[in-house]
Amino acid sequence: MNTELFGIISIFIVTIVLAIPLGKYIAKVYLGDKTFFDPIFNPIEKFIFKISGINSTEEMNWKQHLKTLLSVNMVWFFLCFFILLFQGSLFLNPDNNPSMSPDLAFNTAISFLVNCNLQHYSGETGLSYLSQIFLMFLQFVSAGVGMAAAAMVFTAMKERTTDKLGNFYNYFIKSCTRILLPLSAVVAVVLLFSGTPMTFEGKDAITTLQGDQVEVSRGPAAAFIAIKHIGTNGGGFFGVNSAHPLENPTYFTNAVELWAQLIIPFAMIFALGFYLKKTKFAYVVFGVMTVGFLLLVIPTVISEINGNPAIEKMGIAQTTGSMEGKEVRFGPAISGFWSIATTVISTGSVNSMHDSSMPVSGTMELLAMMVNAFYGGCGVGFLNFYIFIILAVFISGLMVGRTPEFLGKKIEAREVKIAAFIAILHPLLILSGTALASYFAANNTAMGYWFSGNATGWLNNPGHHGFSEMLYEFTSSAANNGSGFEGLGDNNPFWNITTGIVLLLSRFIPIIGPLAIAGLLANKKYIPESAGTLKTDTTIFGVMVFAVIAIIAALSFFPALALGPLAEYFTLK
Amino acid sequence: MKNIFSIVKFTLLIVVLFAVIYPLAVYGIAQFAPNQGKGETISVNGKVVGYQKIGQKFDQSNYFWGRPSAVDYNAAGSGGSNKGASNKEYLALVQKRIDTFLIVHPYLKKSEIPAEMVTASGSGLDPNISPEGALIQVKRVAKERKLAEAKVKALVESKINTPKIMGTPTVNVLELNVALDQLK
Numbered sequence: 095m096n097t098e099l100f101g102i103i104s105i106f107i108v109t110i111v112l113a114i115p116l117g118k119y120i121a122k123v124y125l126g127d128k129t130f131f132d133p134i135f136n137p138i139e140k141f142i143f144k145i146s147g148i149n150s151t152e153e154m155n156w157k158q159h160l161k162t163l164l165s166v167n168m169v170w171f172f173l174c175f176f177i178l179l180f181q182g183s184l185f186l187n188p189d190n191n192p193s194m195s196p197d198l199a200f201n202t203a204i205s206f207l208v209n210c211n212l213q214h215y216s217g218e219t220g221l222s223y224l225s226q227i228f229l230m231f232l233q234f235v236s237a238g239v240g241m242a243a244a245a246m247v248f249t250a251m252k253e254r255t256t257d258k259l260g261n262f263y264n265y266f267i268k269s270c271t272r273i274l275l276p277l278s279a280v281v282a283v284v285l286l287f288s289g290t291p292m293t294f295e296g297k298d299a300i301t302t303l304q305g306d307q308v309e310v311s312r313g314p315a316a317a318f319i320a321i322k323h324i325g326t327n328g329g330g331f332f333g334v335n336s337a338h339p340l341e342n343p344t345y346f347t348n349a350v351e352l353w354a355q356l357i358i359p360f361a362m363i364f365a366l367g368f369y370l371k372k373t374k375f376a377y378v379v380f381g382v383m384t385v386g387f388l389l390l391v392i393p394t395v396i397s398e399i400n401g402n403p404a405i406e407k408m409g410i411a412q413t414t415g416s417m418e419g420k421e422v423r424f425g426p427a428i429s430g431f432w433s434i435a436t437t438v439i440s441t442g443s444v445n446s447m448h449d450s451s452m453p454v455s456g457t458m459e460l461l462a463m464m465v466n467a468f469y470g471g472c473g474v475g476f477l478n479f480y481i482f483i484i485l486a487v488f489i490s491g492l493m494v495g496r497t498p499e500f501l502g503k504k505i506e507a508r509e510v511k512i513a514a515f516i517a518i519l520h521p522l523l524i525l526s527g528t529a530l531a532s533y534f535a536a537n538n539t540a541m542g543y544w545f546s547g548n549a550t551g552w553l554n555n556p557g558h559h560g561f562s563e564m565l566y567e568f569t570s571s572a573a574n575n576g577s578g579f580e581g582l583g584d585n586n587p588f589w590n591i592t593t594g595i596v597l598l599l600s601r602f603i604p605i606i607g608p609l610a611i612a613g614l615l616a617n618k619k620y621i622p623e624s625a626g627t628l629k630t631d632t633t634i635f636g637v638m639v640f641a642v643i644a645i646i647a648a649l650s651f652f653p654a655l656a657l658g659p660l661a662e663y664f665t666l667k
Numbered sequence: 668m669k670n671i672f673s674i675v676k677f678t679l680l681i682v683v684l685f686a687v688i689y690p691l692a693v694y695g696i697a698q699f700a701p702n703q704g705k706g707e708t709i710s711v712n713g714k715v716v717g718y719q720k721i722g723q724k725f726d727q728s729n730y731f732w733g734r735p736s737a738v739d740y741n742a743a744g745s746g747g748s749n750k751g752a753s754n755k756e757y758l759a760l761v762q763k764r765i766d767t768f769l770i771v772h773p774y775l776k777k778s779e780i781p782a783e784m785v786t787a788s789g790s791g792l793d794p795n796i797s798p799e800g801a802l803i804q805v806k807r808v809a810k811e812r813k814l815a816e817a818k819v820k821a822l823v824e825s826k827i828n829t830p831k832i833m834g835t836p837t838v839n840v841l842e843l844n845v846a847l848d849q850l851k
Contacts, residue, residue: 097830142680146674165674166674216744216745219744231681267681270681270685271684275685283693286696286704287701290704291704292693293704297743298705302716302717302740303717303841303844303848304725306740308740308742309741310743311744312705316704317693318690332790334789338745339720339722339790339793339794340706345834349833404752408761408762410780410782410785411782412781414782414797417788419787422835422837424835446747446789447748449749450749452752554750555750555754557753662752666752
């Protein structure tokens with residue numbers, strides 16, 4: 095047990111320590127300073143921009159940033175959609191897996207485009223290697239888009255008045271080539287030598303030791319799994335994601351994969367500090383996020399170690415904790431830690447089945463995605479937090495009777511309206527989606543085209559836990575997370591289309607909002623700090639932001655949590 | 668329109684960078700990895716009997732058993748049970764597994780059965796069990812194979828991976844059974 099807890103603590107601390115120099119490096123990349131990789135990538139990038147006729151040095155305002163961001167995403171969506179729709183007859187398909195149905199292709203293309211990776215299919219049977227590799231491409235670029243958006247917001251937060259906020263293509267390509275690609279390559283090599291396959295051969299048929307005939311799925315997994323974590327995408331190569339023994343072969347690879355998903359979200363916060371030369375502000379932000387993270391992680395690890403009370407009553411030995419849906423090589427302790435890391439950050443890869451988590455852990459996993467701002471995904475994590483900062487500045491400004499100012503810019507009605515809209519959108523999408531699905535499940539409606547059979551058929555568990563399955567699916571979609579209570583029968587038009595719509599709205603609107611606010615603020619007159627300024631790099635302000643987050647999350651989501659995992663917790667006692 | 672055209676060109680070029688050059692580079696390095704990145708296999712007398720990392724079904728009484736699996740250990744796919752902790756049907760199934768385990772191992776007390784032997788793994792392909800999970804099967808396996816109990820126990824102990832600093836203690840069931848077959 096001690097070796098397990100020591101494992102968790104050391105992974106967490108090592109990641110924080112390494113995130114500081116990486117943050118410094120990321121700040122350098124966005125500031126345009128010289129970096130180690132320039133000699134390799136500068137000529138490649140120049141070539142790419144020259145051929146495609148893109149000027150990567152022209153400064154854009156926030157609207158141009160947005161327009162470019164949305165147009166590239168649209169092109170990628172159609173490309174991906176058609177590959178998935180016709181994968182069965184395209185090349186690199188040694189297992190002869192079939193093409194996707196249109197609704198599944200729609201859901202999959204969107205979910206990889208928006209960095210969610212919801213995956214209503216299983217990798218072994220649902221995708222050709224060509225599709226796997228193309229989805230891997232989306233894992234790079236969707237993370238790059240999130241980071242480019244964050245970089246624009248960083249630029250806008252500088253102390254000056256301007257509408258020139260850098261170039262989207264420049265931020266985007268640099269995020270991909272200078273940050274995501276080198277880190278992924280390192281992780282891929284570590285995985286390779288720990289036993290993860292990287293082959294283009296199909297399934298292998300073998301006769302087992304006691305004489306059964308089985309097949310073993312393989313594929314070009316190592317390259318895929320590296321960027322899946324570095325880019326906080328989370329889409330697994332194999333069906334069960336990082337619980338699969340080839341996707342995550344050892345305790346060591348588990349530690350590396352944890353590190354890989356945490357490192358960029360951590361580093362982005364420090365990068366902000368170095369970029370603006372306001373390291374104290376960055377530490378306050380990081381502190382608030384860490385407190386939130388620990389408040390979620392500690393109860394989860396404890397409840398997983400304590401095991402299932404219902405199984406405890408049967409009189410067997412739950413020495414390490416709850417083992418349903420867990421792998422022996424990881425154990426319940428670090429599986430609990432992972433389940434929060436992956437939901438706090440929008441990774442959504444799993445190394446244990448969340449559907450079988452203890453009710454307390456399920457509550458915490460859901461809460462992590464409902465808040466969606468502690469660390470958060472590549473780039474977008476900070477954008478979500480930015481909304482809460484704006485709200486906190488506004489509210490605390492009103493409380494102490496000072497003009498709400500943030501980094502020398504006045505926050506006025508327009509910015510607060512946008513921030514409030516974004517903050518409300520998240521619960522609105524989650525709760526209305528869950529309400530719709532629950533309505534059908536409660537009435538056991540015959541779903542016709544939308545689902546073969548009656549609505550309760552999509553539940554894998556009865557009662558409160560069944561409700562949690564539906565709540566989790568919409569929460570995961572709205573948080574662009576991608577993990578699931580996987581018992582839910584979600585590969586059908588109802589779930590593919592409803593979650594697809596939620597995915598689109600909850601990716602792009604929370605990017606548009608912060609970009610707009612930051613763009614509007616950057617254009618305003620800069621007011622130097624005075625005695626009347628509300629300081630944003632203090633602990634008190636940190637507490638204020640935390641309170642805003644807690645109140646919004648608690649008020650909007652407590653009733654839903656009470657119906658699902660909390661009710662289950664009390665019935666298990 | 669001209670804009671979209673440049674985005675398409677831009678996309679195709681970065682596809683080459685991230686979806687062709689990057690995976691091919693990793694594939695190149697894989698040629699130096701164990702079994703050239705095709706997954707490590709275990710062979711007996713030159714015949715592949717399994718993948719080292721992938722669990723197999725063992726239900727014959729002369730072998731050590733692994734964990735229950737939601738996909739019956741067919742690694743063409745993967746999957747957990749996804750049963751919730753309070754699901755009555757699921758709890759009844761666990762109870763049934765405990766009862767069966769006790770019938771086959773009549774010398775055991777209930778409290779000696781570790782949880783992983785009666786619960787399904789996340790992947791359905793878990794290659795490991797805990798050292799306790801292996802040790803409680805020693806008596807049955809030794810009896811079935813007409814071997815000295817001490818000898819089988821020593822074999823199990825030699826196959827326990829104890830973590831030095833961090834991790835969990837494990838026993839790889841396939842490796843254990845391969846070694847068991849060679850035990851005279």
